[in-house]
Amino acid sequence: xxxxxxxxxxxxxxxxxxxxxxxxxxxxxxxxxxxxxxxxxxxxxxxxxxxxxxxxxxxxxxxxxxxxxxxxxxxxxxxxxxxxxxxxxxxxxxxxxxxxxxxxxxxxxxxxxxxxxxxxxxxxxxxxxxxxxxxxxxxxxxxxxxxxxxxxxxxxxxxxxxxxxxxxxxxxxxxxxxxxxxxxxxxxxxxxxxxxxxxxxxxxxxxxxxxxxxxxxxxxxxxxxxxxxxxxxxxxxxxxxxxxxxxxxxxxxxxxxxxxxxxxxxxxxxxxxxxxxxxxxxxxx
Amino acid sequence: xxxxxxxxxxxxxxxxxxxxxxxxxxxxxxxxxxxxxxxxxxxxxxxxxxxxxxxxxxxxxxxxxxxxxxxxxxxxxxxxxxxxxxxxxxxxxxxxxxxxxxxxxxxxxxxxxxxxxxxxxxxxxxxxxxxxxxxxxxxxxxxxxxxxxxxxxxxxxxxxxxxxxxxxxxxxxxxxxxxxxxxxxxxxxxxxxxxxxxxxxxxxxxxxxxxxxxxxxxxxxxxxxxxxxxxxxxxxxxxxxxxxxxxxxxxxxxxxxxxxxxxxxxxxxxxxxxxxxxxxxxxxxxxxxxxxxxxxxxxxxxxxxxxxxxxxxxxxxxxxxxxxxxxxxxxxxxxxxxxxxxxxxxxxxxxxxxxxxxxxxxxxxxxxxxxxxxxxxxxxxxxxxxxxxxxxxxxxxxxxxxxxxxxxxxxxxxxxxxxxxxxxxxxxxxxxxxxxxxxxxxxxxxxxxxxxxxxxxxxxxxxxxxxxxxxxxxxxxxxxxxxxxxxxxxxxxxxxxxxxxxxxxxxxxxxxxxxxxxxxxxxxxxxxxxxxxxxxxxxxxxxxx
Numbered sequence: 117x118x119x120x121x122x123x124x125x126x127x128x129x130x131x132x133x134x135x136x137x138x139x140x141x142x143x144x145x146x147x148x149x150x151x152x153x154x155x156x157x158x159x160x161x162x163x164x165x166x167x168x169x170x171x172x173x174x175x176x177x178x179x180x181x182x183x184x185x186x187x188x189x190x191x192x193x194x195x196x197x198x199x200x201x202x203x204x205x206x207x208x209x210x211x212x213x214x215x216x217x218x219x220x221x222x223x224x225x226x227x228x229x230x231x232x233x234x235x236x237x238x239x240x241x242x243x244x245x246x247x248x249x250x251x252x253x254x255x256x257x258x259x260x261x262x263x264x265x266x267x268x269x270x271x272x273x274x275x276x277x278x279x280x281x282x283x284x285x286x287x288x289x290x291x292x293x294x295x296x297x298x299x300x301x302x303x304x305x306x307x308x309x310x311x312x313x314x315x316x317x318x319x320x321x322x323x324x325x326x327x328x329x330x331x332x333x334x335x336x337x338x339x340x341x342x343x344x345x346x347x348x349x350x351x352x353x354x355x356x357x358x359x360x361x362x363x364x365x366x367x368x369x370x371x372x373x374x375x376x377x378x379x380x381x382x383x384x385x386x387x388x389x390x391x392x393x394x395x396x397x398x399x400x401x
Numbered sequence: 402x403x404x405x406x407x408x409x410x411x412x413x414x415x416x417x418x419x420x421x422x423x424x425x426x427x428x429x430x431x432x433x434x435x436x437x438x439x440x441x442x443x444x445x446x447x448x449x450x451x452x453x454x455x456x457x458x459x460x461x462x463x464x465x466x467x468x469x470x471x472x473x474x475x476x477x478x479x480x481x482x483x484x485x486x487x488x489x490x491x492x493x494x495x496x497x498x499x500x501x502x503x504x505x506x507x508x509x510x511x512x513x514x515x516x517x518x519x520x521x522x523x524x525x526x527x528x529x530x531x532x533x534x535x536x537x538x539x540x541x542x543x544x545x546x547x548x549x550x551x552x553x554x555x556x557x558x559x560x561x562x563x564x565x566x567x568x569x570x571x572x573x574x575x576x577x578x579x580x581x582x583x584x585x586x587x588x589x590x591x592x593x594x595x596x597x598x599x600x601x602x603x604x605x606x607x608x609x610x611x612x613x614x615x616x617x618x619x620x621x622x623x624x625x626x627x628x629x630x631x632x633x634x635x636x637x638x639x640x641x642x643x644x645x646x647x648x649x650x651x652x653x654x655x656x657x658x659x660x661x662x663x664x665x666x667x668x669x670x671x672x673x674x675x676x677x678x679x680x681x682x683x684x685x686x687x688x689x690x691x692x693x694x695x696x697x698x699x700x701x702x703x704x705x706x707x708x709x710x711x712x713x714x715x716x717x718x719x720x721x722x723x724x725x726x727x728x729x730x731x732x733x734x735x736x737x738x739x740x741x742x743x744x745x746x747x748x749x750x751x752x753x754x755x756x757x758x759x760x761x762x763x764x765x766x767x768x769x770x771x772x773x774x775x776x777x778x779x780x781x782x783x784x785x786x787x788x789x790x791x792x793x794x795x796x797x798x799x800x801x802x803x804x805x806x807x808x809x810x811x812x813x814x815x816x817x818x819x820x821x822x823x824x825x826x827x828x829x830x831x832x833x834x835x836x837x838x839x840x841x842x843x844x845x846x847x848x849x850x851x852x853x854x855x856x857x858x859x860x861x862x863x864x865x866x867x868x869x870x871x872x873x874x875x876x877x878x879x880x881x882x883x884x885x886x887x888x889x890x891x892x893x894x895x896x897x898x899x900x901x902x903x904x905x906x907x908x909x910x911x912x913x914x915x916x917x918x919x920x921x922x923x924x925x926x927x928x929x930x931x932x933x934x935x936x937x938x939x940x941x942x943x944x945x946x
Contacts, residue, residue, distance in 0.1 A: 301745060301816070301901075302930055319820040321946060322899035322928045 118197035120252045120261065123189060124245040125181065125212050126156035127205040129238045129351045129379035138249035143189050145212060146179045147383040153179075156383045165383040166354050166391055175286050176387045180211040186219030196226035199258060201248045203232040203265065205241055206312035209388075230262065235269055235312035238385045239349035239377060240397045244268050246349075246377060268347070272399050274309040275317060275333055277326045279392030281305070284314060306330060323392075327358055330396055331365035337398050338369040344400035345371055353381040353393040362396055434476050434580040441480060457484035457502075462660070475510050475577065476584075477665070478658050479526055482509025496546040500537035503530040503550050516653075520565030522577030528557035529585065544593070551585040558582050626652040626669040629692045630676055634664040636684020647679055669694065687770060731828050732777025735815055736763055736789050739936030742812050742903060749819040752777065762788050765795040772800050779803035779828040781835070785815040787872070805832040810872065811844035812934070813901065813944030845870050845888040847881050847941040866940070881908065881940035882916050886923075892945040893924055900927050903934030903942040916941070 124130070126144040135142060144155040147165065149172050154160035156178075160168075169176065186202070194200055202220070204213040213233045220229035234241040247268045251261035278284065284307075304326040308317040320326040338346060348366050352359035359378070366376050381393055444463020461477070461484035486502030487494060494502075507530035511517050532553025536546045561575040562568040568575055630652075641657040641664060648655055652670030659665055664684070670676055673691045680686060733751045737743050743754040753771040757763035772780045780802055784793040793806045805828045809815040818835035826834070846869045850861045856874040861867060868876030868888035875891050878884040889900060900920055904913035910933065917931035927945075934942055 301749070301932070302928075303820070321817075321820060321901075324898035324926070324928065325946070328898070 118195060118199060120258060121193050121198060121200045122245055122249040122252060123186075123193070123200055123202040123216075124241060125204050125216075126382060126384045127210065127212065127237050128203075128242040128245050129382050129385060130242045130245065131379050134242075134246065134377065134379075138246060138253065140245050140249050141189060141193055143181045143185055143212075143216075145181055145210075145384045147176055147387055148179060149176045150174050154383070160383055162380050162382050162386075165386060169386070169391065175283075176383075178210075178384055178387050180215050183215050183219040183222060186216050187222050190219065190223055190227060190229060194227045196224070199228045199230065201230050201232060201261065201265070203234050203241065203244050203248060205237050205384075206235045206309070207233045208235075208312040209237060209314075230258075232262075232265060232269075233312070236272055236274065236309060236397070238381055238395055238397075239351040239379050240272050240274055240309065240395075242351070242379055243272065243347065243349045243377060243397055243399065247347075267401065268399050271401075272309075272397060273337060274395065274397055275330050276307050276389075276393060276395035277304055277320075277323060277330060278307065278389055279304070279323070280390055283388055283390035306333075323358070327361055327394065330362055330394070334362075334365050334369055334396070334398070337400075341400040345374070347399045347401055348374075349377040349379070349397040351379040351381045351385075351393075351395045351397075353386050353389065354391045355394050358392075358394050362394060366396075434577070434584075438476070438584065441477075457487045460484060462663075475522060475656065476580070478509045478512075478656075479506045479581070481658070481660075482506035485509070494543050496537040496541045496543050499543045499546040499550075500530070500533040503533040503546075506530065518565070520561045520563075520568065521575050522581045524561065524564065525554050525557045525575070525578035525581045529554040529581075547585070547588050551582070551589050554578075554582045554585050626654070626671050627694050628671065628673045629654075629667075629669055629694050630673040630690075631665075631667045632677070632680070632689040633687050634659070634666065634680050634684040635662065635687055636664070637662060639664045639683050644680065644683070648676055651676055726776060729775075729777040730779065730825070731822075731831055732775035732780045733783070733819075733822065734768065734771045734775060734780055735783040736768070736785050736793070737812055737815070739903075739906065739934045741933035741935035742942075743935075745903075745932060745934075746783075746812075746815065746819070749816065750822065750824075751783075751819070752780075757786070757789060762786065762792065765792045765799065768793055768796045769799045772796055772802060772804060777802070779805070781805045781807060781822070781828065781832060783807055783809045783815040783818060785809045785812050803828055805829070807832055807835040807839075809839065811846070811944075812903065812936075812942055813842050813844045813946075814839055816901075816944075817842040817946065842944050842946040843871065843892045845875075845885070845892055845941075845943040845945070846872075846939050847885045847888060847943070848939045850877075882912055882919075885916055885941045885943060886919060889920060889943055889945065890923075892943070893927065897924070897927055897945050899944075899946050900924060900929045901944045901946075902929070902931045903936070903944075904931065905934055905936045905939045905941065907937075908940045913941070 121141065122139070123141045123143060126142055128140075128142065130140060130142065134140070142157065144158050147154050147156055147160060149168060154165075190200055190202075202216045204210070204216055207213040213231065216229075216231045220231055223229060232244070234244045236244065244265055248261055248265050251264055256264070301321065303319050303321055304323045305319050306317045306326055306329060308315055318329065320329055346369055348370060350359055350362060350366070363376050363378065370376065381389065381395070386393075441460045441463035444459045457480075461481040483502045483506040486505030487498060490498050503526075507523075507526045510523055510526050517523050529550040533546045533550040536549030541549065558574050558578045558581075561578050562573070565575065638661070639659065641659055644657045644664070644666060645655065648657070648666070648668055648670075651672050652668045654667070654669040656667040657664065666676070666680060668676060677686065677689065729752075732753075734753045734755060735746045735751045736755045736757045737746050738757060743756070746754050752775040755763045755767050755771045757767070768782060772782065780800075782793040782796060782804060784790045784806065787810045790806065790808045790810070797804045797806070807815075807818050809818055817838050821834040821838045822831055823834070848867060848869070850863055850865045850867050853863045854861050859874060859877050861874070861877050866878050866881050866884045867874050868878070868884040870876075870888060870891055876884050876887045878887065885902070893900065902913060902917055902920070904910070904916075913931050913933075917929050921927075921929040936942060
């Protein structure tokens, strides 16, 4: 039996250190500012992206990788007889998953590709990829790994706070959250993901209050399943101090030695959420 | 001898329901009169005592607000005249009083119509009044006078086909007149029937099989002015005569009636837009209904159900309009003073904003209208003022929708409550969550003292600027900005995260922004937000949460 490889996309916001340690391969989406096109993480850094976001008047957009991009990646990393677990952005938010599915059919049948719709984004997707890669490193068999992956997908709880709804709105990623758009007050809603789509969770006035509420939500989450171990991930967009507040609260509920997987929100997600985002991902295992 | 209304008050409902027994014919005249009367009855049910004057005033007002269609409006004027006629009566009405009321009612109905047509309910009302006067001169008591009026009305009704050829051709009596006679019969029945007998009558609820015909409907075959246009103008001192002159060239069947605060307009016209535009300049328009009578006529047979569907006041007119969207499970009505605040509330999902506040509390009726106009199965009201909470709670009894009141005492409390509104949750869940939120926000208001007073340790002179925290005077000063700043100081604590400033109509945006900047410097850990509230009298409304 061949090796198992884990592939994800740049919507996972995994830190370089995590990717290297766990051997996770990332296919980049492209970010477009006007006529300029950049491969996320390859041709544009996170810092450069947010700097550009401030100066460019035009709203950027993203483009999914082509099936050929995936084929190139799959063929690069896998030998005949290997298996690839390819986990991607929620299919309701991006065509990336669809592209991977197409690519999987274009490969020589000697390489087996299992495509997985994470129904999540950012570190939610990251957590799914990490779960798969950890299973590979622990020497688990494919079925066990896929079962762990599915558990995370099914039990992931997401809370995120955005500075402004403008980015979600302009990119059409907030169909369910329309109720929150257009309000005149500066409301910092806590958003969530429901079945792979952005949905409003609570309306809060003021970011400090919203973050305070997120910290409460961590305790509420733990109280719902006290006997279980919590896995947590957090991502943020240019908001390290606010992220730190939430991480401090997370440390109170994590098992001894448990770590919070932290990532910076990169261009792929940042295009749709803007700066100032703090996103929390919880899963009881 | 007992006077009509007072005698019947104990069995008021019975008496009034006896009026309801009157036939609802297959034209909208009967429906309209029935609806109008129902509105009046609704009003009567709110009466606290037997005072004749009070009762008749309620009757008049209720019927005016509820008046629909030609006949309904004329009926409302009948009640209004009736009410005026009894204005001087203290406890018991004499035969003369009642006769005077009938005469006054008849006169008012004639005045209400631009071109009175004989052989209609106008004639019936007039003959009834004449009969009543005769009986009174003969020394009859109130009951006797009412009986005479009823007999006169019955005779007059029978005579209508002889006066109006269109009735004779159709072989019917006038529908409006018939309605009026039915109401008089109700009067009489209410006066002479024991409560037990009344129940028996009500149990039967017969509807005669042969209904009278509506003259207006027969005429629609040659109808030029096809839009039946109806609305109410809310505003003080509106001159009905001026409206009549202006609108007369625009259509026919015009009726313009009203009291000091409310004017009802009904006209058949081909130019409803012009009518609305002119009247809209005179005051606030409400309960606007424009129906195409041509189509009404064609669809007539399809609307068997309509005539009983008077439970929702928002459906005015005929045919019943289909709501464009399915009703929401829970809608929102908020009472707010100021354009800016109204806009903020709307942006937070409030369906209907009712203008009101400290010195201009909306009536329960305003709230009823707003609640009914929301396309939702149930409605939550945010009174946003302690003086409105009670009126809001009254609404529960007056509408058929389920109504919940979150007792918000200020606009900031209302905004805070809206943060906890979840579309898709039930009325009860939302009301509970929103009520829990009321402690989340502290409200401060900056206004001026209208008179000198002492509040605790504070000596206040007239025109001093005062700051109220949660409704209690906390700060006295000379400038709104300084008072607002000092007021916020008493409200902020270590848990505070957001300070909001809503500046009033008399306050400049620059001054408000400056206050916001000062506050931000003073409280760097809080987010300070400044919005135009546009509220009158209050320079600033501030909230801390």
